[in-house]
Amino acid sequence: MDYQELNYGSLSRERELERSAAFPVLMRKVYTWMALALVITGFTAYAVATSPSLIRLIYGNSYMMWVLIIAEFGLVIGLSSAINRLSLMAATAMFILYSVLNGAVFSSIFFAFTMGNIAKVFFITAGTFAAMSLYGYTTKSDLTSMGKIVTMGLIGLIVATVVNIFVKSSGLDMILSYLGVLIFVGLTAYDTQKIKQMFLTAPDAGEVTQKYALLGALSLYLDFINLFLYLLRIFGNRD
Helix, strand or coil: CCHHHHHHHHHHHHHHHHHHHHHHHHHHHHHHHHHHHHHHHHHHHHHHHCCHHHHHHHHCCHHHHHHHHHHHHHHHHHHHHCCCCCCHHHHHHHHHHHHHHHHHHHHHHHHHECHHHHHHHHHHHHHHHHHHHHHHHHCCCCCHHHHHHHHHHHHHHHHHHHHHHHHCCHHHHHHHHHHHHHHHHHHHHHHHHHHHHHHHCCCCCCHHHHHHHHHHHHHHHHHHHHHHHHHHHHHCCEC
């Protein structure tokens, strides 16, 4: 073995060490950002629900809710499509803003469900999410096929939900709630494995990879929120 081969082997080992050091850092950031977003959403939802002026602003104007929903879609699309052009600070600000808007939109759950039921379903959601995320993280099975199935199921769920807006079938609504739980349970495991595989080969924990960790946090945050909402429709007793 000559010096060049020895030097190349040394550099390869250094890169492997860098990658092994970057992976836990990036995964911690994914879950930290996700948890932060959930806290922001929860506090915002409660603040709006307990503020008469904010209630009048959002629910007293039929257009305001549509403005919030369109703004949410715009932020998600903008963050996902422009992540390479955005700075980490700008991407983080957009993520936080999305969490705030989501909290404002979902503040209505405090009008429909008791605090006790919301808390109960939140802990059910947290336990279910943790179990499925752990499964996605630790399983040796390739979840790609399952990911394709639940993604197609999600498209069908959206279409059926839109149809039920006009049909207004309580039976179909309950069926869609159970399907929604199954779909987002599967997506939680799939997204976790996808994020893990992406960061196993990450060269470092620099700004570029941290921005992708932010996108990973957004995916898991959406899985958690949707799982919570569908479980709330099943287990939450309306006031």
